[in-house]
Amino acid sequence: MSARYVSGPQMARLLGDVPSERPVYAALARAVRGLVQDGRLAPRTRLPAERDLAAALGVSRTTVTAAYDRLRAERYVESRQGAGSWTALPPAGVSVTGPRPAGGVFAPGRGPGDAAFLDLGCAAPAAPAVFDGAVAAAVAELPRHSAGPGYEPAGLESLREAVAAGYAARGVPTRADQIVVTSGAQQAFTLLIHTLVEPGDAVLVERPTYPHALGALRRRGARLVPVGVNGGWDVELLAGSMRQAPVRMAYTVPDFHNPTGLLMPDGDRAALVDAARRADAFLVADETFADLGHDTGAPRVPPLAAHDRGGRVISVGSASKLMWGGLRIGWIRTTAPLARRLVLAREPFDMASPVLEQLIVRELLASVDDVREQRARELTRSRDALAGALREHLPGWEFRVPEGGLSLWARMPAPVATRLAETAERHGVRVVPGPAFGADGVLEDYVRLSFVLPPEALRTAAERLAGAHREVEAAPAARPLPAYV
Known part of the structure; x- marks a missing residue:
């Protein structure tokens, strides 16, 4: 059984107010089940003793005992004499949610020519208005580089200087030798885990989180330690998970989190960096969405690296979401020694990123304020249109209207996301079901x-x-097959 656990006071904080419905034990069981289903309470987490949880909630021990009994009957809790109780998930055959999704975040076989099909699964905008001008300027610049070999393993110095200047403008002094240009943020993260994580190492991930980060970690053989962030970041739980695992690395999306759209407060950032320091873990901050705030006049929260004094925080950025995904240019900000290690480690992958695309990104970064303004106007209109349409046509769904990012994270009244995604394809619209974002x-x-x-x-x-x-909703629920004994 996992060594992860929650105390009575921690569990009470996760549950919030004691349910007022009657019977109380059934409402308490439903609330705990909800914490497991939406990912805030990881499977195989040891639960508080009945007496401790009863004291923390201010209810009778009999109420907690009855709630645990119901959860055991529903297969959301397992217990063993002398070992306590811990969270679980019902076997796949018991679930009424249908098969797991076959696809990922991107839809194969769908393209721009398929105009009748509406894809809400791919969170990537078209190129901004200044793109053509940036391409023309980059092409004009290219002859200055074509006399050389064209291989720059760390990236073009002019681009690294531009990226470093962006961090400095946000309060994080950075030199060009701390930047490594990569072929997209996904390559950046893959390069980091191949350099810093060995098979079997524990890596803390948020639940939900970016699916391709989970895929890269699984392929490396890392042991995933998920912590729920659906309701925001609980730094005490994050710190406890880092300490209990113990983890080698923690991966977080603090800026307009994918998929929830949440923005990590500055105080939580400072506490998270401190927790990583005390756990002796690297903290990888995915800043892919950092420039996609919908109100460009609002004060920006400093990057996680602003709270780092020991090279603990590694930042990953990308031109894919703000600029255009077809550029496939990303970067890593870290210490100069680790940057040199990463440059050497990338040789088996691709040795260097394309020069022309780097020049285009450098030109676009010179107009980054204009691009941010355009994105904010377009995304705000589209966000509000989608939110209004959901309220009209699907009033039972719950969601927060995010302050940035590219997507809504919507909760349905029943756990049918996979079946809905499959059915929606037949209706001409594509969505990504929640399990794709969980481990x-x-x-x-x-x-x-x-x-x-x-x-x-x-x-x-x-x-x-x-x-x-x-x-x-009208379809009959899937029924589990009978057991053969």
Whole structure:
């Protein structure tokens, strides 16, 4: 059994107010089940003793005992004499949610020519208005570089200087030799884990989180330690998980989190960096969405690295979301010694990123304020259109309107995300079901809906999605096969 555990006071904080419904034990069981289903309470987490949880909640021990009994009957809790109780997930055959999704975040076989199909699964906008000018300037600059071999393993110095200047402008002094340019943020993260993580090492991940980060960690053979962030970052739980595992690395998306859209407060950032220091763990901050705030006049929260004094925080950035995904240019900000290690480690992958694309990104970074303004205007219109359409056509769904990012994280009344995604495809709209963003089969009552399409297309998509949801609601629930003994 896992060594992870929650205390009575921690569990009480996660549960919030004591349920007022009657009977109280049933409401308490439902609340705990919800924590497991939406990922805030990891499977195989040891629960507080009945007496301790009763004291923390101010209810009778009999109430907690009855709640645990119900959860055991539902297969969300397992117990063993002398070892206590811990969270679990029902076996796949017991679930009414249907099969796991076959696809990922990107839809194969769908392209720009398939105009009738509306893809809310791919959170990547088209190129900004200044793109053509940046390409022309980069092409004009290219002859200055073509006389050489074209291999710059750390990246073009002019681009590294531009990226470093961006960090300095946000309060994090950075030199060009602390930047490594990569072929996208995904390569950056893969390069980091191959350099810093050995098979079997524990790596803390958020639940939900970016699916391809989970895939890279699984391929490396890392042991995943998920911590729920659906309701925001609970730094005490994060710190406890780092300490209990113990973890070699923690991966976080602090800026307009993918997929929830949450923005980590500055105080939590400082506490998280301190927790990583005390756990002797690297903290990888995925800043892919950091420039996608919807109100460009709002004060920006400093990067995680602003709280780092010992090279503990490693920042990953990308041009894919703000600029254009087709550029495939990302970067890593770290210490100069680790940057040199990463440059050597990338040789088996691709040796260097394309020069022309780096020049284009450098030109775009010179106009980054204009690009941010354009993105904010477009995304705000589309976000509000999608939110309004969901309220009209799917009033039972719950979601926060994010202050930045590219998607809504919507919770449905029942855990049917996988079946909904499959049905929605037949209705001409694509969404990504919640389990794609988790490490352990939870989040079946969530879907991620990107809002990079124009407002009218998003309103049509919401209508189609409502039709698909009605079809799923009307379908009989899947029944588990009988056991053979």
